[in-house]
Each structure stands twice: as C-alpha cells, then as structure tokens.
Amino acid sequence: MNNLITYKSAKELDILSQEKYLIPSLSLMESAARCFYSAIKDKLINSKLTIFVAGSGNNGADSLAVARMAYCDGIKNINIYFVPGHQSKENKVQYDICKALEIPFTDNLDSELIVDGLIGVGFSGELSQEKRNIVDGINKANYIISIDCPSGLKEDGNSYCVKANETITFGYEKVAFYIGSNINYVGKITTLNPSFPLTSISLSDNYRRISYSDINLRKIDDREYKNKKGHVAIVGGSKEYSGAVRLSERAVFKCGAGLVTVFTSPEIYEVVANENLSPIVKKFEDLQSSNSYDSLLIGPGLTDLSGEEVIKLINLFNSKCVVVDAGAIKLLGENCNAISDNSNIIITPHLGEFRALLATLNIDSSNTLTSLIAVSKALKGATIVLKSSITIIYQKGMFYFLNEPNPALGVAGSGDVLAGLIACLKDPIQGVLLHSLAGRSAHERFGFFTCEELIDEVGRIR
Ligand SMILES: NC(=O)C1=CN([C@@H]2O[C@H](COP(=O)(O)OP(=O)(O)OC[C@H]3O[C@@H](n4cnc5c(N)ncnc54)[C@H](O)[C@@H]3O)[C@@H](O)[C@H]2O)[C@@H](O)CC1
Ligand SMILES: Nc1ncnc2c1ncn2[C@@H]1O[C@H](COP(=O)(O)OP(=O)(O)O)[C@@H](O)[C@H]1O
Structure with missing residues (x-):
C-alpha cells in the first residue's frame, strides 16, 4: 500500500520539514528541483525548445529552479513563461537568479515540450479566466510534464486543468489524482522525495493506494x-x-x-x-x-x-x-x-x-x-x-x-x-x-x- 496525501497535507509536510526538522525551504526546493531535473534531463536535451511555465508561488519557483539547473548545465534551448502575481519569497529568489543568468523569458507558449509549474498544491477555488487561457495554451504542446500536479487539478474532480503526459510529484502521490476523471489529466506518475522526512509523519493516515x-x-x-x-x-x-x-x-x-x-x-x-x-x-x-x-x-x-x-x-x-x-x-x-x-x-x-x-x-x-x-x-x-x-x-x-x-x-x-x-x-x-x-x-x-x-x-x- 502506498500513502496518498491531500494538498493540505502536502503543505503541512512542507511546513513540518521546515519547522520541526529545520530543513530550510530553499534547501527543500533545491533538492526537489535537482531530482526533477535529473528525471527530465534527457527530454530537455532532445527537445528543440522547452518552455518552463512558472506561476508566482512555490510551484512556479520549482519551475524556475529547474530551468536554471538546465541552463547552467548547458541546455540553452529553453524559455521561461512567467505569470506574475503575488510572489512567494522563494519565487522571488529563483526569479532573480534566472534574470541574473539572462535566461530568456517569453510571452509565447508555442513549444513541443512544456514544463508546467503554473500552480501546484497551493491551488484552491476555481481558476481565473486568465489562468484558464494559459492552461489552454499549455495544453497545445506535444508533451507536458507537470511539477507536483497538473496545474488546476481540483481535489473534487471537476477540473479545468493542464492535461499532462507526465506528472512528477513530490513526497507522496496526491489523492486528487484518483478523484473523478482527474486521472486522465495526470499522465504517467513518478514520485520523488526531495528529502521530506516521510516516515516521521502521520499526515497521510487516511488515504492509501492499493495494488496486487x-x-x-x-x-x-x-x-x-x-x-x-x-x-x-x-x-x-x-x-x-x-x-x-x-x-x-x-x-x-x-x-x-x-x-x-x-x-x-x-x-x-x-x-x-x-x-x-x-x-x-x-x-x-x-x-x-x-x-x-x-x-x-x-x-x-x-x-x-x-x-x-x-x-x-x-x-x-x-x-x-x-x-x-x-x-x-x-x-x-x-x-x-x-x-x-x-x-x-x-x-x-x-x-x-x-x-x-x-x-x-x-x-x-x-x-x-x-x-x-x-x-x-x-x-x-x-x-x-x-x-x-x-x-x-x-x-x-x-x-x-x-x-x-x-x-x-x-x-x-x-x-x-x-x-x-x-x-x-x-x-x-x-x-x-x-x-x-x-x-x-x-x-x-x-x-x-x-x-x-x-x-x-x-x-x-x-
Ligand atoms: N510542500 C511541498 O511538497 C514542497 C513544495 N514545493 C512546491 O511548492 C508548491 C506549493 O507551493 P505554494 O504553496 O506556494 O503554492 P502554489 O505555487 O502551488 O500555488 C500558489 C499560487 O497559485 C495561485 N493560485 C492558487 N489558487 C488559484 C486560483 N484558484 N486561481 C488562480 N491562481 C491561483 C496563487 O495565487 C499563487 O500564486 C508545490 O506544489 C511544489 O511544486 C517544492 O518546492 C518542494 C516542497
Ligand atoms: N474500465 C474498467 N477498468 C477497471 N475496472 C472496470 C472497468 N469497467 C468496469 N470495471 C469494474 O467492473 C465491475 C462492473 O460492475 P457493475 O457495473 O456492477 O457491473 P454489472 O452490473 O454488469 O454486474 C466493477 O468492479 C468495476 O470496477
């Protein structure tokens, strides 16, 4: 049996890692981005152009951090599509690094490969029309890799969201993947642990994925x-x-x-x-x-x-x-x-x-x-x-x-x-x-x- 977690528990896990286990937020993010980058590096190398979509929260910060790792590793055919909004502290840090490195930013979503970091587990309510338009733009790509969860995926199942080919999720798979028709939007699921102290928590006691x-x-x-x-x-x-x-x-x-x-x-x-x-x-x-x-x-x-x-x-x-x-x-x-x-x-x-x-x-x-x-x-x-x-x-x-x-x-x-x-x-x-x-x-x-x-x-x- 594998644990599954709600978005709320995912955020609690993040806070617990920082407050109880004293792992700094930027350190968790660096580690998450590093694991994510390793998992997609081959696809980035083989893509003519990859667009990293980044919202203004920590999901966007992850996207910026992965873009920076790729860029510093010599993969230059990348663009960042940044969606401004109320910026998290970590997002500002990652954004400033990308600007200092002069990674190209774009306002065009035309690309064969998109890394989707518009919104992660911080999503609540309904998507604004502006974000729905961005989701539509992302969904035109040939191949989409979502960070943590497809942007806009709702926990009650009626989602207007990114339709990912792959979702690389942190810590545990999210309960939302298995609600209603959401599974059709998640694509292939990979779970990576950026260094969350998984065994020491009891957040995810109520949800399990069973298998043969x-x-x-x-x-x-x-x-x-x-x-x-x-x-x-x-x-x-x-x-x-x-x-x-x-x-x-x-x-x-x-x-x-x-x-x-x-x-x-x-x-x-x-x-x-x-x-x-x-x-x-x-x-x-x-x-x-x-x-x-x-x-x-x-x-x-x-x-x-x-x-x-x-x-x-x-x-x-x-x-x-x-x-x-x-x-x-x-x-x-x-x-x-x-x-x-x-x-x-x-x-x-x-x-x-x-x-x-x-x-x-x-x-x-x-x-x-x-x-x-x-x-x-x-x-x-x-x-x-x-x-x-x-x-x-x-x-x-x-x-x-x-x-x-x-x-x-x-x-x-x-x-x-x-x-x-x-x-x-x-x-x-x-x-x-x-x-x-x-x-x-x-x-x-x-x-x-x-x-x-x-x-x-x-x-x-x-
Ligand atoms: N907790 C964890 O598991 C870890 C989280 N990390 C990343 O951080 C993400 C969570 O970051 P945050 O808590 O900053 O949240 P997100 O970045 O997922 O979402 C917050 C952003 O989404 C926007 N938003 C939320 N609801 C919206 C709506 N209905 N319409 C339009 N915009 C909306 C907010 O304005 C804000 O900009 C995770 O998904 C993951 O990608 C990683 O850095 C590693 C550790
Ligand atoms: N595409 C599918 N994938 C996996 N399981 C399926 C699929 N379609 C149906 N099932 C399973 O088959 C069973 C169908 O049950 P039910 O609808 O009550 O059938 P019936 O009334 O004909 O006996 C359920 O256990 C359901 O989970």
Whole structure:
C-alpha cells in the first residue's frame, strides 16, 4: 500500500520539514528541483525548445529552479513563461537568479515540450479566466510534464486543468489524482522525495493506494472440509435478471467457499435450481435465520423484494458480514433508519447507483470523498466500494484506491462476480483486488471475456 496525501497535507509536510526538522525551504526546493531535473534531463536535451511555465508561488519557483539547473548545465534551448502575481519569497529568489543568468523569458507558449509549474498544491477555488487561457495554451504542446500536479487539478474532480503526459510529484502521490476523471489529466506518475522526512509523519493516515502486492488471501488448509470453508447465503434474482445470482454463486464457489445457498424469486426458482448443480436453492421466504451462514450477499438481479423486506434480511445478519449490491442498494436509501446499529454492511454501488443513493439520502454530490463519508454515516457505518475504472473503498474512516484500468472488466455480470468475492472473503479490499487481478489475467488469456471466463480465472488464482 502506498500513502496518498491531500494538498493540505502536502503543505503541512512542507511546513513540518521546515519547522520541526529545520530543513530550510530553499534547501527543500533545491533538492526537489535537482531530482526533477535529473528525471527530465534527457527530454530537455532532445527537445528543440522547452518552455518552463512558472506561476508566482512555490510551484512556479520549482519551475524556475529547474530551468536554471538546465541552463547552467548547458541546455540553452529553453524559455521561461512567467505569470506574475503575488510572489512567494522563494519565487522571488529563483526569479532573480534566472534574470541574473539572462535566461530568456517569453510571452509565447508555442513549444513541443512544456514544463508546467503554473500552480501546484497551493491551488484552491476555481481558476481565473486568465489562468484558464494559459492552461489552454499549455495544453497545445506535444508533451507536458507537470511539477507536483497538473496545474488546476481540483481535489473534487471537476477540473479545468493542464492535461499532462507526465506528472512528477513530490513526497507522496496526491489523492486528487484518483478523484473523478482527474486521472486522465495526470499522465504517467513518478514520485520523488526531495528529502521530506516521510516516515516521521502521520499526515497521510487516511488515504492509501492499493495494488496486487497487497493481496493476502486466507490460506485454505489441505484438510479443510466444506463446512469449514464458509457458507454464503445469496438473495437475489428475478424473471428479468435470472443470471446475476448464478454468476455470484459460481464466483463464491471459485473463491473457495464450501457451501452456497441461493434464495431466489419463486418465478425463477425452477431455472436456478435445475441449472445449477452445486448450490442449495430456496425461495426468498425460506430465509428465516442467519445461523447456518457466514455471510449474506443481497441484491444481484433483485427486483421483487420491498425495502422493508431487504432491511429485515440485512438485520437478520446484523453481526455478520452483509454485502449489499445492485437491486438492494437502491432500497437502502429510503429505509436507512431501519438498519440496525451493529450492522456490518458493505455496499458495492457503481457510479450511477451511488448518484441515485446520494439523491435519495439528500447528500451533496459535489465532492466524492465527503459524499462517501456522509453515505457511510447514513447507513450506520457501512463500508462503501465505489466501482469504476478506479475503485474507491471507504472503510472505517480510511480511503483505499485501486487504479487498474481494464475495459474487459466492464462486462455484464462483472459486478455480480465482485459482490460474490467480497461476500466469500468477507473483506472488500481483498475482494476488489482478486476481482481486478482475475480480470487482468482473463484479459491476457482471452482478450475480452465473459463473466464465466472471469470466474474460472478467479478459481485459478485463488
Ligand atoms: N510542500 C511541498 O511538497 C514542497 C513544495 N514545493 C512546491 O511548492 C508548491 C506549493 O507551493 P505554494 O504553496 O506556494 O503554492 P502554489 O505555487 O502551488 O500555488 C500558489 C499560487 O497559485 C495561485 N493560485 C492558487 N489558487 C488559484 C486560483 N484558484 N486561481 C488562480 N491562481 C491561483 C496563487 O495565487 C499563487 O500564486 C508545490 O506544489 C511544489 O511544486 C517544492 O518546492 C518542494 C516542497
Ligand atoms: N474500465 C474498467 N477498468 C477497471 N475496472 C472496470 C472497468 N469497467 C468496469 N470495471 C469494474 O467492473 C465491475 C462492473 O460492475 P457493475 O457495473 O456492477 O457491473 P454489472 O452490473 O454488469 O454486474 C466493477 O468492479 C468495476 O470496477
């Protein structure tokens, strides 16, 4: 897992480095610029003309410092595009050095390569029209390398910003990279540490980027019998969506459970019971107690139960793991007050389901992270798995981000598989990672795949 930080924490890290660890600001900046310069030197050498865009804050100061290093290193085909404003102390120092060295300044942004130091983590509010025009000018370049973050990248995701090919960021990756569609503006990410005392801080406790190296599945013992490998109850299915519960059920088995009982609509009972040989199949009304089960998955293909009936079943499992997916998610909003306090719900909405839930709960949707916190609170502390090409898991005050784009996973039933994996593992992070890894592996094996093939891949990996 890698820490991610907010802009506020990035600034606190800067202050902490200076005030607690006595590293002078200009020394941090020199070190940041040196690392940055080494990382881009080859591109500067090979570019006919590079323009360093510099705003008036410390992000601009970094850009000026890198330009100066390049210039002093003999790279003369560079220009500085300076955007005046309220100048930081460090910016004035770097600006004066560049002027003294007679590095050429320009008011023209035409260039194949641009180093973007207009605004970094000091950005707040909205960009002025003047800065939007500069952003538009920067975005015409063939290749853009942003310092710390693309200028104008907002933490709530609705950004008017530089579209970088690369972002070289200091200390930690920024949470903003993974919000909304921001990732499309960040390009390739490199993290450099200019000499921040990273291990001694606890600023970034709430945000993590997870990756396949975090997979840590419970080992199934050679002598485990079926009743020890877990028994998952699945509630779902309707005449319209008869496949969803079956996909979830197969995913649960392939994930290592020993027993699955499917509770489904009387309308499709025969189909589910006759076509699936492994699970026990019953009707909705037969689920009266949670005693025999380790976890509940409710919602795949579900259309025939009322909100009250869904909450009643969720509360029946109140001390156990409950995964609420698809058809059951939309029923939660209107009935959230009836969810018992000691419930242990994991909800798995895609973006559309999440937006609908926000509307029902009357929660402001403008900031993804704060809306996740508000939904969790409204649903008695529920864990939320917000699915998209970047999946965000909000659990007990922590945010986990998985950025493994794979268009092959966007296929009918993929969410039913994921919900099954989470219910079987009783762990949203491990479920999301296993689903994604199986998706990657299935993509390599089959190209675009069906969910049956995805499920087989789960079994191979598990
Ligand atoms: N904290 C750190 O991690 C370190 C920071 N450094 C650099 O310093 C940057 C942070 O510097 P600052 O705190 O001076 O901030 P920035 O330089 O990122 O931003 C401040 C500037 O942006 C302008 N600005 C902010 N919001 C705006 C808006 N809505 N519309 C138009 N203009 C706006 C301000 O007027 C000001 O000129 C980092 O991104 C990084 O590049 C490095 O020098 C190394 C250490
Ligand atoms: N481009 C993509 N990159 C990575 N993961 C994706 C992509 N598209 C979809 N997914 C994943 O596939 C799953 C789709 O779930 P969902 O929308 O509920 O599908 P369904 O309703 O068909 O079961 C989610 O886990 C989502 O994160």
